[in-house]
Amino acid sequence: MKIVELRECTVPLQGDIANSLVNFSAHTVSLVGVITDVVRNGRPVSGVAFNSIGRFAQAGLLQERFFPRLKAAAVDSLLYRDGSGFDPDKVVASVMANEKPGGHGDRAAAVGGLELAIWDLNAKLAREPACQFIARQFNNQPIQDTVPVYAAGGYYHPDKGLGGLANELRQYQDLGYQDFKIKIGGASLTEDIKRIEAAIAIAGSGAQVAVDANGRFDLETARSYARELGQYELKWLEEPGDPLDFALNREIIEHYSGVIATGENLFSCADVHNLIRYGGMRAGLDIFQMDPGLSYGITELARMIKIMEANGYSRKSAYPHGGHMINLHVVLGLGLAGCEAYPGVFQPFGGYASGCLDGQGRVRAGDAPGFGLETKPELKTWIDRLLA
Amino acid sequence: MKIVELRECTVPLQGDIANSLVNFSAHTVSLVGVITDVVRNGRPVSGVAFNSIGRFAQAGLLQERFFPRLKAAAVDSLLYRDGSGFDPDKVVASVMANEKPGGHGDRAAAVGGLELAIWDLNAKLAREPACQFIARQFNNQPIQDTVPVYAAGGYYHPDKGLGGLANELRQYQDLGYQDFKIKIGGASLTEDIKRIEAAIAIAGSGAQVAVDANGRFDLETARSYARELGQYELKWLEEPGDPLDFALNREIIEHYSGVIATGENLFSCADVHNLIRYGGMRAGLDIFQMDPGLSYGITELARMIKIMEANGYSRKSAYPHGGHMINLHVVLGLGLAGCEAYPGVFQPFGGYASGCLDGQGRVRAGDAPGFGLETKPELKTWIDRLLA
Numbered sequence: 001m002k003i004v005e006l007r008e009c010t011v012p013l014q015g016d017i018a019n020s021l022v023n024f025s026a027h028t029v030s031l032v033g034v035i036t037d038v039v040r041n042g043r044p045v046s047g048v049a050f051n052s053i054g055r056f057a058q059a060g061l062l063q064e065r066f067f068p069r070l071k072a073a074a075v076d077s078l079l080y081r082d083g084s085g086f087d088p089d090k091v092v093a094s095v096m097a098n099e100k101p102g103g104h105g106d107r108a109a110a111v112g113g114l115e116l117a118i119w120d121l122n123a124k125l126a127r128e129p130a131c132q133f134i135a136r137q138f139n140n141q142p143i144q145d146t147v148p149v150y151a152a153g154g155y156y157h158p159d160k161g162l163g164g165l166a167n168e169l170r171q172y173q174d175l176g177y178q179d180f181k182i183k184i185g186g187a188s189l190t191e192d193i194k195r196i197e198a199a200i201a202i203a204g205s206g207a208q209v210a211v212d213a214n215g216r217f218d219l220e221t222a223r224s225y226a227r228e229l230g231q232y233e234l235k236w237l238e239e240p241g242d243p244l245d246f247a248l249n250r251e252i253i254e255h256y257s258g259v260i261a262t263g264e265n266l267f268s269c270a271d272v273h274n275l276i277r278y279g280g281m282r283a284g285l286d287i288f289q290m291d292p293g294l295s296y297g298i299t300e301l302a303r304m305i306k307i308m309e310a311n312g313y314s315r316k317s318a319y320p321h322g323g324h325m326i327n328l329h330v331v332l333g334l335g336l337a338g339c340e341a342y343p344g345v346f347q348p349f350g351g352y353a354s355g356c357l358d359g360q361g362r363v364r365a366g367d368a369p370g371f372g373l374e375t376k377p378e379l380k381t382w383i384d385r386l387l388a
Numbered sequence: 389m390k391i392v393e394l395r396e397c398t399v400p401l402q403g404d405i406a407n408s409l410v411n412f413s414a415h416t417v418s419l420v421g422v423i424t425d426v427v428r429n430g431r432p433v434s435g436v437a438f439n440s441i442g443r444f445a446q447a448g449l450l451q452e453r454f455f456p457r458l459k460a461a462a463v464d465s466l467l468y469r470d471g472s473g474f475d476p477d478k479v480v481a482s483v484m485a486n487e488k489p490g491g492h493g494d495r496a497a498a499v500g501g502l503e504l505a506i507w508d509l510n511a512k513l514a515r516e517p518a519c520q521f522i523a524r525q526f527n528n529q530p531i532q533d534t535v536p537v538y539a540a541g542g543y544y545h546p547d548k549g550l551g552g553l554a555n556e557l558r559q560y561q562d563l564g565y566q567d568f569k570i571k572i573g574g575a576s577l578t579e580d581i582k583r584i585e586a587a588i589a590i591a592g593s594g595a596q597v598a599v600d601a602n603g604r605f606d607l608e609t610a611r612s613y614a615r616e617l618g619q620y621e622l623k624w625l626e627e628p629g630d631p632l633d634f635a636l637n638r639e640i641i642e643h644y645s646g647v648i649a650t651g652e653n654l655f656s657c658a659d660v661h662n663l664i665r666y667g668g669m670r671a672g673l674d675i676f677q678m679d680p681g682l683s684y685g686i687t688e689l690a691r692m693i694k695i696m697e698a699n700g701y702s703r704k705s706a707y708p709h710g711g712h713m714i715n716l717h718v719v720l721g722l723g724l725a726g727c728e729a730y731p732g733v734f735q736p737f738g739g740y741a742s743g744c745l746d747g748q749g750r751v752r753a754g755d756a757p758g759f760g761l762e763t764k765p766e767l768k769t770w771i772d773r774l775l776a
């Protein structure tokens with residue numbers, strides 16, 4: 001068994017939304033295809049994945065560095081010992097040859113997309129959903145049938161207003177979501193408080209509403225928000241400051257009785273270890289959000305989880321960034337806490353295939369082999385184009 | 389005045405060398421050109437620079453994200469207030485639009501190469517060497533005429549042996565170098581000690597020999613090396629462990645009386661701030677090695693220096709990674725400690741133009757406008773090709 005071709009397709013995200021820092025109208029994601037010489041039903045078995053959402057497509061890095069190294073690697077050096085598939089750990093070691101330590105940014109997303117495609121491939125070779133395959137590799141069986149999912153949204157839009165926010169959350173309720181996450185930091189604290197109160201009024205309680213500052217605040221602003229938000233006992237307050245400012249994270253935690261969530265912009269074990277050492281994260285309370293598609297894939301994420309557990313944190317504190325089919329399978333397969341969803345945005349990648357949502361705030365994976373990306377029609381169009 | 393074209397050329401490094409972690413035979417660097425509508429002597433005034441050495445060319449990121457954003461920016465928003473050139477700070481803000489915080493890896497090198505080309509352009513517009521232009525922008529005048537330079541080498545090679553290492557360092561002495569840096573960690577501690585003693589025998593003292601582990605060691609190995617190396621009172625011990633493992637750095641410093649150097653794999657103010665907060669770096673002793681070509685350029689490096697000074701460290705503790713003309717101008721312009729040089733390797737980018745070395749362990753910048761990259765014949769060939 002060998003890889004005969006590696007492909008990348010840069011896909012533009014649909015939608016015109018913005019958080020407090022980033023406008024997504026020009027955003028792109030890499031769809032990655034790994035094509036093998038194994039033929040079933042007249043077609044080659046191929047792994048497909050993408051590098052999550054939020055840090056752009058990585059066509060250049062994949063074509064310049066990672067695809068050539070993988071193509072040059074000896075086939076035998078990449079396989080599982082029993083020859084049943086490609087060992088993601090060996091694939092990553094192979095494509096990371098001659099890369100220096102540190103500097104975990106774009107390359108972590110490029111390698112992440114490629115590594116995830118290897119998992120999709122392996123699960124398809126084994127004719128099972130990726131969550132089952134992942135769970136077996138990491139001795140995490142049996143897995144849950146469903147996990148909690150919350151609807152993330154509440155983006156700023158000039159014409160939206162409080163009524164628009166309320167309508168948005170009601171639409172999510174109609175889809176079966178019970179918990180929500182909205183953006184903060186793109187308006188004044190006073191206005192954000194009104195937004196939060198409007199969201200709580202619809203959700204029913206603060207525990208059902210998370211807020212996300214996207215790393216925007218300096219220490220003083222973060223302190224002001226933390227002081228005001230404490231009373232609402234929110235689901236969590238996400239990324240109050242720069243994701244690498246562990247001192248700020250610790251400082252806010254010391255003055256905030258509620259839950260803090262962070263980690264979606266940490267892309268390596270070294271960075272996560274620093275968050276644990278210096279960020280003040282409280283075991284059993286605060287939430288880690290590392291996203292495999294942005295951080296070298298599932299192999300590195302599993303190592304991060306190991307570091308968390310070695311330091312007294314539970315894997316049930318991990319809520320990966322990226323509301324899509326891939327991370328649903330990862331959450332189920334590794335036994336993590338739950339998923340996010342971005343209903344209606346970040347298409348064609350965001351959200352879940354028809355039938356995954358149970359209408360009561362939980363999501364299941366379905367029976368399709370691999371990550372089941374082909375069961376999302378708008379994504380299947382792109383996959384067909386990639387593999388044509 | 390406006391930018392009419394942005395160009396990138398991926399240049400392969402010459403040479404076949406390896407440190408303890410990385411083989412450079414397939415290494416590439418991005419040569420970046422910023423072409424304006426200002427015409428002198430019948431040719432457009434153009435800024436040229438490269439993204440240092442060690443983290444690969446960045447054609448993809450430049451073409452996919454940073455060039456299009458700079459081209460789309462309104463000209464007036466990029467100029468200095470007096471219209472005399474392009475404000476590097478504004479250029480970086482413009483190309484970093486819609487980029488999320490954290491994840492300072494490849495994009496920091498892509499933006500670094502582009503930002504440096506803006507400085508080269510500004511200095512050429514002002515008809516002066518870049519060091520003079522940089523010094524004026526950062527109120528660092530007058531500048532020194534020369535700065536110390538050491539010869540870095542001592543790479544591992546299967547057929548080299550101790551005699552080969554000694555011959556290499558003697559060749560550097562013949563070129564006028566007095567201080568050296570050699571690699572460690574690619575052999576056993578016992579063999580590395582022999583290499584270090586051979587180097588000291590040629591240099592004259594341990595204070596003239598630095599050693600570089602390139603982030604390879606785990607804590608136990610780093611401890612073993614630190615224990616054995618203390619007696620030699622070396623120039624410094626560089627990157628004993630992973631560049632983001634600040635706890636290891638602090639631990640080694642607590643058990644090592646000599647100088648520790650690190651920072652070449654930290655690409656943002658946030659990362660440098662963490663090194664200062666958690667890494668145990670001793671003011672007046674340990675060395676910082678951040679490289680502008682890998683870390684968003686001179687603007688971000690100047691901010692890093694400000695953070696160092698605000699925390700009691702001197703800019704005379706900064707010895708940037710990357711032995712080449714660009715960082716020579718940066719060291720002179722910002723008043724940093726000194727430079728490295730890689731005689732004979734990392735061509736066409738490494739090393740200095742003819743006449744820069746003074747034969748007594750110091751290096752000067754020369755009178756050419758900008759970074760003077762055109763005064764290195766092997767590099768001029770590539771620049772001519774880039775701008776043709």
